[in-house]
Amino acid sequence: MREISRRSALIGGVGALGAATLGGVASAAAGRTATPFTLGVASGDPSPAGVVLWTRLATDPLADDGLGGMAARTVQVEWELATDERFTRIERRGVETAVPELGHSVHVELIGLRPGHCYYYRFRADGHLSPAGRTRTAPAARSITSPLTMCFASCAQYEHGYFTAYRRLAEECPDLVLHLGDYQYEYAPNVYVAPGGNVRDHVGPKTTTLANYRQRYAQYKTDPDLQAAHAVAPWVVVLDDHEVENNWAGMVPEKPDPRFAEKRRAAFQAYYENMPLRRSALPTGSEMRLYRRIGWGGLATFHMLDTRQYRDDQACGDGTKSCPERFNPKRTITGAAQEAWLLDGFRRSRARWDVLGQQVFFSQKDVQVGPGERNDMDAWDGYxxxxDRIVEGWTSAGVRNAVVLTGDVHAAWASNVHKRWSDPDSPSVGTELVTSSITSGGDGSETRPDTEGVFKENTHLKFFNNRRGYVRTRFTPHEVLVDYRAVQKVSTPGKPVQTKASFRIVDRIPKLFRRV
Structure with missing residues (x-):
């Protein structure tokens, strides 16, 4: 990254920047060439002193070769960071080189910024100006004075509905957004069909190559509702299965595939290219380091987990079933190194709230009514x-408040986390909040016929809703306020959002309290 000093830079502002000549490229070029900023802008992984700014250049985003219409040449991309949305108070300027080897993506890692501060950013390339985004740095270490509004989401199948929930999330103006996986889906058109039918189509075949994955991300990122959600706040992202393929585990694909390692390598590279991630996440072959911690002052620590890359294969052939093998103490969903990292993080934590940002259902969920059990082998029940080691880890470390955030299941749930699942009278030692999907599963419903029996079998479960949406939270030193937000339909765009349920988690009381 080459940074331009404020003293030598040109005057900021949307109008001024659009009319000026920057880097020797006249703005008149905008009238002759297509804009390369069709995929929007984003920011992510904030720290007290910095944040990542992202964009990816694509003049023809849905091109079959995955190159987005870009020539096989480097492009100089200028960026600006300001303290006001009109860009009259420029804090930083610089130039980043977008290379074809990384899909002409741009990842600007800023340092030396002010803690707990709001900034605005934008890019310029080939005479074109990008949309502007808003971002912010995390508060200073140990600071707990400022509340945090954080929304989290997962599971956006483009074919199953319109991304209205992303638009409504943007309208919440959160400080931070967590995306817990299934950002895009790998299926060929009309293979994965929602109840009632799909309302729009995937472009291209099933994703198996780097070109396929790049094209698929580009299709999703051209959606204006998703672009709005990215532009409103920094995101912290982790992947789940569909960024590669359904229900993969470690180096084991869902179905036998001798080229799976090659597919995983392509999927990881495309994920990095399309997300506001730091260079520490740049894949090495088919490996990618995504588990990490994001601190929000002394208020919260977000332990972001990867429950796909290091897990053992699903027990008993996957699926929902009775499976004694799920209790095997050698089985792991995190891998040994990530587990040790997480447990060490619990021991070192001084945060008011320790939050696990992860992918699959954490609490036990027995779906067999009556004697015996049937559990989901793809979730933590299969491990x-x-x-148990994770729960014991946070309890023995004296974590003040443990909150688990979950995606994956295309429905909203809320649960108390008990110390011993076999004993419903054992103390609650944490809480789990499960977001519904953005679109996956289509319009959905308020309930399902099977849920009444599930609640009888699992008294720690406190809420269910099958509409599409996200979860809004507000963290303070004394409590977390939780709102389950949903739109009634995703088969038609533009529907309003409603609150389906609200909860409160009180400091040092690890259970959910319903708010009216």
Missing amino acids: AASR
Whole structure:
């Protein structure tokens, strides 16, 4: 990254920047060439002193070769950071080189910014100006004075509906957004069909190559509702299965595939290219380091987990079933290194709230009514000993408040986390908040016929809703306020958002309290 000093830079402002000549490229070029900023802008992974700014250049985003219409040459991309949305108070300027080897993506890692501060940013390339985005740095270490509004989401199947929930999330103006996986889906058109039918189509075949994955991300990122959600606040992202393929585990694909390692390598590269991630996440072959911690002053620590890349294969052939093998103490969903990292983080934490940002259902969920059990082998139920070690880890470390955030299941749930699942009278030692999907599953419903029996079998479960949406939270030193937000339909765009349920988690009281 080459940074231009404020003293030598030109005057900021949307009008001024659009009319000026920057880097020797006249703005008149905008009238002759297509804009390369069709995929929007984003920011992510904030720290007290910095944040990542992202864009990816694509003049023809849906091109079959995955190159987005860009020539096989480097492009100089100028960026600006300001303290006001009109860009009259420029804090930083610089130039980043977008290279074809990384899909002409841009990742600007800023340092030396002010803690707990709001900034605005934009890019310029080939005479074109990008949309502006808003971002912010995390508060200073140990600071707990400022509340945090954080929204989290997952599971956006483009074919199943319109991304209205992303638009409504943007309208919440959160300080931070967590995306917990299934940002895009790998299926060929009309293979994965929502109840009632799909309302729009995937472009291209099933994703198996780097070109396929790049094209698929580009299709999703051209959606204006998703672009609005990215532009409103910094995101912290982790992937789940569909960024590669359904229900993969470690180096084991869902179905036998001798080229799976090659597919995973392509999927990881495309994920990095399309997300506001730091260079520490740049893949090495088919490996990618995504588990990390994001601190929000002394108020919250977000332990972002990767429950796909290091897990053992699903027990008993996957699916929902009765499976004694799920209790095998050697089975892991995190891998040994990530588990040790997480447990060490619990021991070192001084945060008011320790939050696990992760992908699959954490709490036990027995779906068999009556004697016996049937559990989801793809969730933590399939790795029961691994889950027990995590729960024991935060309790023995004296974590003040443990909150688990979850995606994956295309429905909203809320749960108390008990110390011993076999004993419903054992103390609650944490809470789990499960977001519904953005679109996956289509319009959905208020309930499902099977949920009444599930609640009887699992008294720690406190809420269910099958509409599409996200979860809005507000963290303070004394409590977390939780609102389950949903739109009634995704089969038609533009529907309003409603609050389906609200909860309160009180400091040092690890259970959910319903708010009216």
